[in-house]
Amino acid sequence: MARYLALTGGVGGAKLALGLAHVLDPDELLIAVNTGDDFEHLGLTICPDLDTLTYTLAGENNTELGWGRQGESWNFLEALEALGGESWFQLGDRDMALHVVRSQMLRNGATLTEATQAIAQSFGITHRYVPMSDEPVRTTVHTADGPLSFQHYFVRDRCQPEVTGFDFVGADQARLIPQIEAWLAQCDGVIVCPSNPFVSVDPILAVPGMRAHLERLPTVAVSPIVAGLAIKGPTAKMMAELGVPSTAAAVARHYAGWLDRFVIDASDAELDGTLSVPTVVAPTVMVTLADRIELARTVVRAFD
Amino acid sequence: MARYLALTGGVGGAKLALGLAHVLDPDELLIAVNTGDDFEHLGLTICPDLDTLTYTLAGENNTELGWGRQGESWNFLEALEALGGESWFQLGDRDMALHVVRSQMLRNGATLTEATQAIAQSFGITHRYVPMSDEPVRTTVHTADGPLSFQHYFVRDRCQPEVTGFDFVGADQARLIPQIEAWLAQCDGVIVCPSNPFVSVDPILAVPGMRAHLERLPTVAVSPIVAGLAIKGPTAKMMAELGVPSTAAAVARHYAGWLDRFVIDASDAELDGTLSVPTVVAPTVMVTLADRIELARTVVRAFD
DSSP states (O other), X not given: OXXXXXXXXXXXXXXXXXXXXXXXXXXGEEEEEOOTTOEEETTEXXXXXXXXXXXXXXXXXXXXXXXXXXXXXXXXXXXXXXTTOOOSSOOOHHHHHHHHHHHHHHHTTOOHHHHHHHHHHHTTOOSEEEESBSXXXXXXXXXXXXXXXXXXXXXXXXXXXXXXXXXXXXXXXXXXXHHHHHHHTTOSEEXXXXXXXXXXXXXXXXXXXXXXXXXXXXXEEEOSEETTEESSSSHHHHHHHXXXXXXXXXXXXXXXXXXXXXXXXXXGGGGTTTXXXXXXXXXXXXXXXXXHHHHHHHHHHTTO | OOOEEEEEOSHHXXXXXXXXXXXXXXXXXXXXXXXXTOEEETTEEEOHHHHHHHHHHTTOBOTTTSSSBTTOOOHHHHHHHHTTOOOSSOOOHHHHHHXXXXXXXXHTTOOHHHHHHHHHHHTTOOSEEEESBSSOOEEEEEETTEEEEHHIIIIITTTOSOEEEEEEETGGGOOBOHHHHHHHTTOSEEEEOSOOIIIIIHHHHTSTTHHHHHHHSOEEEEOSEETTEESSSSHHHHXXXXXXXXXXXXXXXXXXXXXXXXXXXXXXGGGTTTSSSOEEEEOOOOOSHHHHHHXXXXXXXXXO
16 A cells, blocks of 8 residues: 655646545645635635635535535625625635634634544535644735735736735744654655646645655656646746746746656657657546546556 | 603614604604524624614614515625525624624724714614613523524524523623613603514513613503514514413513503504503504504503
8 A cells, every 4th residue: 555645736736636536545645735825814714725625525516616615605795795705715605604614613722633533524525625724824915006905916816916925924833733744754756736837836845844845755846737737726927937948848937846757748749858858648638537637646656 | 852762672663663753853862672583693793773763763774574684685685595604693794894894893992882983874774772771681492302592492493492481691791772771861752563472572681770760650552462462573472482372462471560651552452441551542553664563652641
């Protein structure tokens, strides 16, 4: 039996994590989730990346929207807007329940890990996923318009401001949660899901100790850039603004120093053999569940 | 021009308050609302009596249910229940917006009065209504099963435990809000709406100074008991459990010491002239808006 730690952020990462959960048993996989996107809003602690994974693993993700919860309604948000409340963050009626329950657990003294485990159990999820840290890490996006908290950049301002850099506020005081430390002590490799390198993966790497584990352990990453485009989200736009080519090759360079094998899409096959890291060429665009499972198999095989 | 202060609690009181808002101009009426029912729930400050009045004055009350907000949906509550959250208090999706907005205003340092005024303005309500106090007063219902916070008694336990008495925790430290004090200094009379005497009216009277104002000013109350029955809610059941006859006469005795005129229903006409306080006999069961307006006219005329 081999054991893997997977690192994931948003929707793309959750797709591969679901594939991994189909390919690996619960005792073969621990998923560490970015919390840099988390924020306090309307008195609630909202953890978008954890929630994306919860909904995805529970089969409760909204496939129509591509984000949020299945069978969602928006009556709260509509009433909130009519009352002049802050309605820029799309909080669905059913999604609200998760934020309210977690916020209450946190107020009552639970760690984010404990709250996440309780929520996973409520949803009947048997694979284990945890926040990277119980201490708050908050991504600040530096832009031409000034610094923005991640959700202000991502949702409120729709990724429009030009990005100049990032800060992971609190990361230097944060600790990897004990479950991740314990797992890393006995695991066989780290899988980096196709998530945004700058705002999904880098915050996890910013938690002290994580990068050293990646340098020490076999690592396989899946490129979030396919044929110069991000499947979803602002990765390619960010790269352009940061003066980096929006290519899988640039992502490989970004991961240099710890990446051992890079899974790139068949449409980027011409990069095979040209990167400083060995590549695996495979279909990486996950449309169906079968795609997710097939890519998960590819990733696990890449450790051989 | 005459000026009136109206005291109100739940649904019955709000019906008359709506009638009064049709009969009196905004500068002739201030409505002081019971806050003894308020509670902290799921991280929100919920003020059921204030909200009942808000929805009633805004024409947003749910006439099908007899409580809550019009056009309500329950997707949040359903999802909350599935997550094992505390779902005994019926929080509708649209209603949630009000609790979230108010709780945020209170966390940001607004008084309950300021939050109430902002909410009233959002709903386009021109008549003025305020909490009795900005300091928390919380009704404890003493029962044969032990003490219960009001909403646990009223909603969670559906008024089933046998009532032995009440405490208005915090009332002795509470102050009437300045707007009520100022209004009382220049007003011509106090209207006590047909609300529960024990848990809607008594908490307002428990705020230091209120009773002295009632003793000093002309007062007209409308009986919440009609032909031995409460139109809505546990008033009659409470009276029976407290060893008091569930009659309009017993309510008049409960209000003895400050009540000047008591409006009783036509079905209780035989009590006319038998009480220690002068009575006005009128239809008090408010089914239609016309009923509310007509009763409001009767009450205002009773001050002559």
